[in-house]
Amino acid sequence: MRYVIERFRELHESGCFVIPNPWDVGSAVYLRHLGFKALATTSSGFAFSRGMPDNIRYVRRDTVLAHFREIVNATPLPVNGDFQNGHADEPEHVAENVALCIETGVAGLSIEDSTGDERKPLYDLDLAIERIKAARRTIDQSGEPVVLTARCEAWLVGESNAFETAVKRLIAYADAGADCLYAPSVVATPSEISAIVQAVAPRPVNALVTHPDPNLTVAKLADLGVRRISVGSGLARVAWGAFIRAAREIANDGTFNAFAGSASGTDLNNLFR
Numbered sequence: 001m002r003y004v005i006e007r008f009r010e011l012h013e014s015g016c017f018v019i020p021n022p023w024d025v026g027s028a029v030y031l032r033h034l035g036f037k038a039l040a041t042t043s044s045g046f047a048f049s050r051g052m053p054d055n056i057r058y059v060r061r062d063t064v065l066a067h068f069r070e071i072v073n074a075t076p077l078p079v080n081g082d083f084q085n086g087h088a089d090e091p092e093h094v095a096e097n098v099a100l101c102i103e104t105g106v107a108g109l110s111i112e113d114s115t116g117d118e119r120k121p122l123y124d125l126d127l128a129i130e131r132i133k134a135a136r137r138t139i140d141q142s143g144e145p146v147v148l149t150a151r152c153e154a155w156l157v158g159e160s161n162a163f164e165t166a167v168k169r170l171i172a173y174a175d176a177g178a179d180c181l182y183a184p185s186v187v188a189t190p191s192e193i194s195a196i197v198q199a200v201a202p203r204p205v206n207a208l209v210t211h212p213d214p215n216l217t218v219a220k221l222a223d224l225g226v227r228r229i230s231v232g233s234g235l236a237r238v239a240w241g242a243f244i245r246a247a248r249e250i251a252n253d254g255t256f257n258a259f260a261g262s263a264s265g266t267d268l269n270n271l272f273r
Contacts, residue, residue, distance in 0.1 A: 001144070004076070005144055005145050005146055005147075008078030008147055009147055009179075011038060012204040012227055016222035018228075018229045018231075019036070019229065021039070021041065021042035021230055021232055022039055022071060022235070023042055023233075024046075025070060027236075028071050029271065032075040032077050033271060036077070038078040039078070039079050040080040040081075040082060041068060041071055041079065041082045042082055042232055043059070043082045044233035045233045045237075048233070049236070050063075060087075065100055065101065065104055068105075072104055073105070078107035079108075080110065080147070083101055083109045084112055085113070085114060085116065085123075085131075086111050091130040094134045095137065099142065107147060108147030108148070108149060108180075109149070110149035110182060112150075113150075113152055114153035114157055122153065122157060122159070122165075125169060129176045132177060133176045133177060136148055136177030147180060148177065148178050149182050150180075151182045152165065152173070152181075152183045154169070154183060155183060155187060155188065156185070162185070163192050163195075171200060179203065179204070180204045180227075181196070181203055181205050181206070183196060186210055190215055190216075190220070193205075204227030206226070207228070207229050207230075208232050209230075209231055210234040211234075242261065246259065
């Protein structure tokens with residue numbers, strides 16, 4: 001286990017790597033088959049597979065931890081766990097849950113500053129910092145070099161000054177002990193991404209790509225200084241999109257043309273042997 005964690009930490013030291021997000025064992029196995037060096041869970045992709053919305057009030061902590069363990073055991077690759085807000089508000093409870101998360105075998109985990117409450121979508125900065133410090137202490141006490149990623153959800157919750165909020169918070173989270181910084185967004189410009197990279201340097205930055213954008217290729221993000229690229233629910237939504245189109249065609253037209261783009265059952269059987 002320690003070797004896998006150390007390998008994950010080394011990936012963050014230089015260059016740029018893609019850490020795709022499987023939502024079940026089959027997708028994890030296939031991503032390993034393609035040669036990716038690490039995987040990350042996706043809270044939304046997993047929630048959709050359970051017929052639930054992406055919200056900690058629906059997908060509870062123990063269900064998430066069981067999912068982490070399942071993905072960890074699916075391949076020998078390092079796995080980063082999308083632990084949302086740590087499934088707790090207070091730092092001491094975040095610490096307790098992070099200890100449970102480490103026990104699943106993840107090589108890294110992320111803690112975000114979103115409360116899940118639309119009336120107050122982000123934790124107050126002081127509390128958000130204490131939550132990251134609590135996670136850091138727990139990881140250090142575990143003796144395992146698990147990579148701690150701190151996420152600022154400013155863009156995702158619709159903050160009016162998302163860029164300024166993200167920069168301020170990510171700097172604070174880096175000072176609080178986060179190993180990697182992450183402000184998921186589908187609207188940040190290359191210049192903003194570059195500014196975030198410079199603001200928290202030399203700590204690595206994760207960028208999220210979930211929609212087609214010619215300005216956000218692996219090569220261009222690497223040039224901006226991004227160290228890690230994840231795709232969140234992107235792959236899961238691609239699969240859902242194909243499923244929805246095929247199912248609607250059957251229901252509405254009584255035809256099966258969408259099956260023309262399906263994967264080969266023989267190929268899948270051979271892959272999963």
